[in-house]
Amino acid sequence: MxxxxxxxxxYHESLGAKFMPFAGYEMPVQYPYGIIxxxxxxxxxxxLFDVSHMGQLLIEGNEDLAIELEKIIPTxxxxxxxxxxxxxxxxxxDGGIYDDLIVTKVKKGFSIILNAACxxxxxxxxxxxxxxxxxxxxxxxLSLIALQGPKSSEILEKNINxxxxxxxxxxxxxxxxDQDIYITRSGYTGExxxxxxxxxxxxxxxxxKLITQGVKPIGLGARDTLRLEAGLCLYGHDINESTxxxxxxxxxxxxxxxxxxxxxxxxxxxxxxxxxQLTRLRVGVKPEGKIIAREGVxxxxxxxxxxxxxTSGTFGPSVNSPIxxxxxxxxxxxxxxxxxxxxxxxxxxxxxxxxxxxxxxxxR
Amino acid sequence: MSNKxxxxxxxxxxxxxxxxxxGITKHAAEMLGDIVFVELPEKGKNVEKEGQAGxxxxxxxxxxxYTPISGEVVESNQSIVDDPSKINSDPENExxxxxxxxKNKSEIDTLMNEEEYNKFAKESNN
Numbered sequence: 395m396x397x398x399x400x401x402x403x404x405y406h407e408s409l410g411a412k413f414m415p416f417a418g419y420e421m422p423v424q425y426p427y428g429i430i431x432x433x434x435x436x437x438x439x440x441x442l443f444d445v446s447h448m449g450q451l452l453i454e455g456n457e458d459l460a461i462e463l464e465k466i467i468p469t470x471x472x473x474x475x476x477x478x479x480x481x482x483x484x485x486x487x488d489g490g491i492y493d494d495l496i497v498t499k500v501k502k503g504f505s506i507i508l509n510a511a512c513x514x515x516x517x518x519x520x521x522x523x524x525x526x527x528x529x530x531x532x533x534x535x536l537s538l539i540a541l542q543g544p545k546s547s548e549i550l551e552k553n554i555n556x557x558x559x560x561x562x563x564x565x566x567x568x569x570x571x572d573q574d575i576y577i578t579r580s581g582y583t584g585e586x587x588x589x590x591x592x593x594x595x596x597x598x599x600x601x602x603k604l605i606t607q608g609v610k611p612i613g614l615g616a617r618d619t620l621r622l623e624a625g626l627c628l629y630g631h632d633i634n635e636s637t638x639x640x641x642x643x644x645x646x647x648x649x650x651x652x653x654x655x656x657x658x659x660x661x662x663x664x665x666x667x668x669x670x671q672l673t674r675l676r677v678g679v680k681p682e683g684k685i686i687a688r689e690g691v692x693x694x695x696x697x698x699x700x701x702x703x704x705t706s707g708t709f710g711p712s713v714n715s716p717i718x719x720x721x722x723x724x725x726x727x728x729x730x731x732x733x734x735x736x737x738x739x740x741x742x743x744x745x746x747x748x749x750x751x752x753x754x755x756x757x758r
Numbered sequence: 759m760s761n762k763x764x765x766x767x768x769x770x771x772x773x774x775x776x777x778x779x780x781g782i783t784k785h786a787a788e789m790l791g792d793i794v795f796v797e798l799p800e801k802g803k804n805v806e807k808e809g810q811a812g813x814x815x816x817x818x819x820x821x822x823x824y825t826p827i828s829g830e831v832v833e834s835n836q837s838i839v840d841d842p843s844k845i846n847s848d849p850e851n852e853x854x855x856x857x858x859x860x861k862n863k864s865e866i867d868t869l870m871n872e873e874e875y876n877k878f879a880k881e882s883n884n
Contacts, residue, residue, distance in 0.1 A: 428791055429817045
């Protein structure tokens with residue numbers, strides 16, 4: 395398959411981006427000032443991310459649609475308020491995760507943001523589950539950009555009147571240059587911020603405007619260090635088709651009613667995970683010293699028993715130390731449990747760490 | 759003009775008498791991005807030309823560091839282990855990796871000079 399480019403590709407290039415292939419797209423991994431600086435800018439100021447590779451799906455319908463969608467997405471779609479967003483999943487028969495997603499109730503039905511690598515498969519799964527009753531569109535003419543960081547609300551408000559009043563995980567329709575855009579207060583960095591769905595023909599103009607007002611472009615490299623510090627999962631690494639939301643420590647994302655009533659794909663496995671003894675759990679891992687434990691690194695107990703492995707790991711610029719996530723046997727999942735990591739054949743000390751590594755301080 | 763020599767794996771070598779100082783080039787440091795971890799060979803270890811002699815890790819990935827010539831490690835730079843960002847800020851001076859007692863001086867002649875290396879780095883862009 396030919397590598398695709400987002401509508402902002404040329405603009406990224408003009409800003410000095412280094413690109414890498416990601417989920418079939420040529421995406422900016424970093425800009426000239428580098429991942430660590432980009433990370434810090436997002437934590438202290440405001441950063442702009444191009445996430446147009448992600449899928450933007452619209453399913454049109456009313457109450458019937460909510461009932462049908464609840465069969466494949468384990469969150470409250472019957473009671474969700476207009477413009478409210480929820481983090482959820484598409485689950486499989488074994489209780490594993492086909493994809494994690496953000497679903498928002500919009501006037502026409504539901505808007506769903508999907509991972510780039512999964513979006514075409516998700517489309518098929520949803521289409522199969524819903525049949526031909528509802529109109530499903532995977533948008534090709536919309537870009538998605540994320541403005542993240544403590545300064546993002548005041549900067550965005552200057553350009554789009556009214557965004558300041560959006561609450562976290564809520565959105566609304568706004569206008570930019572006479573065209574509709576949809577903005578939600580959300581993100582994946584552990585910072586306050588917004589995700590802006592905007593037509594391809596306007597996105598460069600809008601991005602340029604934010605950049606001239608002091609926002610810095612941020613690549614996928616810093617997006618990864620930011621989300622890992624915030625303890626958030628990366629699909630295909632920390633969660634996949636063989637991990638259940640319960641094992642992934644994402645039980646909070648399944649609403650109380652859905653946990654109790656079920657009625658969605660994979661519920662029997664998820665129910666038994668909730669009621670029985672879990673075999674493994676996703677945890678934070680903090681290595682001692684500077685050693686970086688990446689995906690695939692084996693985790694051992696103090697008495698040298700293999701108890702799990704790392705699913706993502708890097709250096710956390712805001713916490714100024716290496717950070718990682720992985721799965722360990724349930725008995726070893728308690729925070730501060732001492733563990734051993736095997737990196738390139740050598741053993742290093744580490745401990746289980748209560749996520750997130752970085753907590754936002756809301757002091758102003 | 760520096761008297762440094764360069765390898766295709768993007769290391770530099772600076773020779774003083776029997777001892778060679780080795781590090782990674784400015785080009786390599788730029789390509790790797792922010793370096794956050796480094797592992798160096800221990801003193802006394804014998805390393806072979808183009809053999810693995812260390813590891814550098816950026817926020818993105820881990821990469822092996824090779825030695826452009828053979829010899830016995832006589833010193834490694836603890837200061838870059840403590841502060842790996844020195845490799846990005848000053849790769850060809852303060853950010854040196856290790857020093858070798860040179861085993862075979864003729865190996866040095868197989869390496870590139872600065873002009874040749876710059877051309878190579880520009881063309882390969884990797």
